[in-house]
Amino acid sequence: MLFERGWIHTLNGVLLVSLLSCWRIGVAAHLVLNEDPAPSVRPVQLDEHERQWIRDNPAVIVASVQYPLYLFQDEHGHWNGLNSDVLKRISAMTGLRFVFRESFSTDRMLEHLENGSADISTTLAVNDERRLTLDFSHAFGGAGWVFVGRAGEPAVQSLEQLAKRVLVLPARHALESTIRRDYPSIEIRSVKTYAEARALVESGEAYVTIENEIGAQLFPSGLLHVGELLEGKWEADHLAVRKGQPELLGILNKALEAFPAAELRSIRQKWLGGIGAERTSKRQQSRTQLIFWGLFAGCVFGTLSLLWNRRLTVEIKRRRDVEKRLDDQLVFQRALLDAMPDPVFVRDLEGRLTLCNKSYEEALSIRFDQVQGQRLIDVDAVPENTAGVLHEEFMEQLQTRRTRFSKRHLQLRSGHREIYQWTVPFYSADGQLRGLLGGWTDITPGDDASRG
Structure with missing residues (x-):
């Protein structure tokens, strides 16, 4: 382990010397091209x-x-x-x-x-x-603190995200005492230098370190990622x-x-101008990408909304058309039912009246809206004995589920009638018994009327 760290520090030193040499060459070229006369002191x-x-x-x-x-x-x-x-x-x-x-x-x-x-x-x-x-x-100037983490790990946005994680810092770091006091759940590991801190982050032994944003930009590595600024902290x-x-x-x-303020700005620009421009460029690029993806997401959402609204409009129109056709069918069925000369009725599994035609109302001298939902024994439409017999026949037929066709005598309020009666069980589309459908034809001798 010590051998590996020694090699890491040696490589960091070589990289640092190379970086400084390149930087000095760039600065020298800049000064040759743009050097102003030395200011008077x-x-x-x-x-x-x-x-x-x-x-x-x-x-x-x-x-x-x-x-x-x-x-x-x-x-x-x-x-x-x-x-x-x-x-x-x-x-x-x-x-x-x-x-x-x-x-x-x-x-x-x-x-x-x-x-x-x-x-x-x-x-x-x-x-x-x-x-x-x-x-x-x-x-006479300053810079922010930034999180430096391992490439590929989620970017750290705040100190709260480091709870139960290892934060590595050089010993007696400016932020160490504050972090220990305000964030006791963060595990702080102390090393001698920033080079050691970065090495521990690269190896995965620590999750992140915190460094001056200018210094952090000088050590590009495929294993490290310079993250967000530490909000509310500034290194003057x-x-x-x-x-x-x-x-x-x-x-x-x-x-x-x-x-002189102008001279101080000139010195800072000489040394930090390139770094600042690079970070500004990255921030602008990040903001541009964020805006682009935001607009893209908005366009996708808008397109999906339009497609969904169009589909919803088509579905609503289709359902309205279906409802209209059903209403037309119901109106037609009702007209057809009322046009039939023979009385017709529909009763549910309890024998309660759910539907009848005009001929049924006339034969029993009733109005449907007055007797809807009632059994034959609950209304004064036929004599009590007749009502009881017919109701028992209805309930028995619902139990046996057999059709019935019979010639019989029926005592109504209007008098004695001879009829040919039919009643059949009817079922729902899924085969469940729903009730009885029935009616009769008046065959009283000497009566030309088809119903009584």
Whole structure:
């Protein structure tokens, strides 16, 4: 495992040197083509006490960790980068002489400041813990924090998504204490450097790390993915000064206040312009893709809605046509039933009247709407004895499911009639017994009427 990590660190170093070389070539070409005349340096107005402090402290020790493109050593061992240019400008404005002392981790850099072996640092972010031992100058820029995860894993949008997962950070990271306090469910693993943190994410031993968005863009890898910005967290660029040096802090703040804004923008553009443009381009591309897919989804949804509405309209029209045909059939059947000269009736499984024609109403001197749903024994249409006999015959026939054709005498309110009666069970489409359909023909001798 240690052998593998050694190789990983060696490869990271080779990649870093190659990257810095390519970057320096690009920057040099840009400066050759677009270099402006060197701006005149106007000294900062210092009081006698501050000038005396500079005479008493001929060198200001800068605890330095290589962090491209902010601060790094080139192939000749010279310190370079955005923060180096800022310190060179401050040196020209104040007379301070900065001497870089390399540290190999954030933890070690903090130790140098705390034990007095270094005076300032240019790459430390502010947090409450560090304010106990350090003072911080005015800000002169900044960048956001981003999640760096393994390619192919779901993108992390917020710290809440890291519950029960491993977050790897360099020891004494600026956000470590805040995350431990506010998100105790996150398992934090400490390493020495960002290179080790990225290696653990690549191997899958950690789920994600958190890095400055500028630094994160400098290490493209097929195994890593630079994700979303950490919302609500911003890493401002400060000069961190060891406690007990108010004169040095005052000198640095005066220089930063007097630093021409245009020159500071020029320095940041020189070192970070390409990275910013690349990330802006990626964001614009991401937004464009999001808009495209949104419009595509809207078009698909609209097309499906139109097709569905069209299908629904056709279905509604079809059903209305079917209902109209059914209504026409019912009207026709009712007209046909009422046109029949013989009485016809329909009764359900309980013997209740559900349908009859006009001849039936006339024969029994009733109205359908008055006797609908009633049995023959429940209405005063025929003599009680006759009603009882007919009802029992209906119920027996429903049990036996046999048809009945018979000649019989029927006593009605209008008198005695001789009839030929028929009753047949009828069924639903699925074969279930639904009731009886019946009627009669009046065959009384000497009566020319077909019904009574």
